[in-house]
Amino acid sequence: MKEQALSAIRFSMSRRTVIKLLAGFKRFRDRYFLGEHSLYGSHLSSGQSPKTLVIACSDSRVDPSLMASADPGELFVVRNVANLVPPYESARSGLHGVSAAIEFAVKNLKVENIVVLGHRQCGGIQSLVEGIEDKDSFIVPWVRIAQRAREKVLSENPQSDLQTLCRLCEKESIVVSLQNLRTFPFVEDAIEHRSLQLLGIYFDLEKGDLLEFDEASKEFRSLTGN
Numbered sequence: 001m002k003e004q005a006l007s008a009i010r011f012s013m014s015r016r017t018v019i020k021l022l023a024g025f026k027r028f029r030d031r032y033f034l035g036e037h038s039l040y041g042s043h044l045s046s047g048q049s050p051k052t053l054v055i056a057c058s059d060s061r062v063d064p065s066l067m068a069s070a071d072p073g074e075l076f077v078v079r080n081v082a083n084l085v086p087p088y089e090s091a092r093s094g095l096h097g098v099s100a101a102i103e104f105a106v107k108n109l110k111v112e113n114i115v116v117l118g119h120r121q122c123g124g125i126q127s128l129v130e131g132i133e134d135k136d137s138f139i140v141p142w143v144r145i146a147q148r149a150r151e152k153v154l155s156e157n158p159q160s161d162l163q164t165l166c167r168l169c170e171k172e173s174i175v176v177s178l179q180n181l182r183t184f185p186f187v188e189d190a191i192e193h194r195s196l197q198l199l200g201i202y203f204d205l206e207k208g209d210l211l212e213f214d215e216a217s218k219e220f221r222s223l224t225g226n
């Protein structure tokens, strides 16, 4: 096919995407600006006061607001590859997007809960488990935030296949992120002085189940009874 025809197809595909987005935005506007749930008209146009920070994966199948049937203004959301929280580091070196969002949620918005939302079939966690080496990749060093989850799962399950290791590591990496959250002085301070809650949740997108990490038993338990 000629380059001109290919670029015409590409253009028409991207236009279709924009038209779909626009149609979706019109429904959103009808509901939240003009309709009976006119949240922007009533209070959201002047500020936000979400009670929960969610740290979720960028995976297109794991949208926290959709999953929780949340309205605009309810959830403050950070999404990244494999829903990871890096450990606290000095702000004087490097760029810390996730840490900045956590800081804003905890210190400015004073959220009452932080949820780390992991999920089944996480591509980021699979690349961590596989131990891919690629010096030019941003993903490889990023997912190594959960390296100790990988080491724990591999040492405790030396005979398991890749899929089993991934399922275990997806959950264990949530625990690592919960531990890393507590390395932030302002998170620890909010836990101590205003009862900030940290929750680890795992979305099994094959079974349609939601599991919560139980700190006492160190296990994930179904919230839906499935």
Ligand SMILES: [Zn+2]
Pocket (backbone or CB within 6 Å): 057, 058, 059, 081, 082, 083, 119, 121, 122, 123, 124, 125
């Ligand atoms: Zn993921």
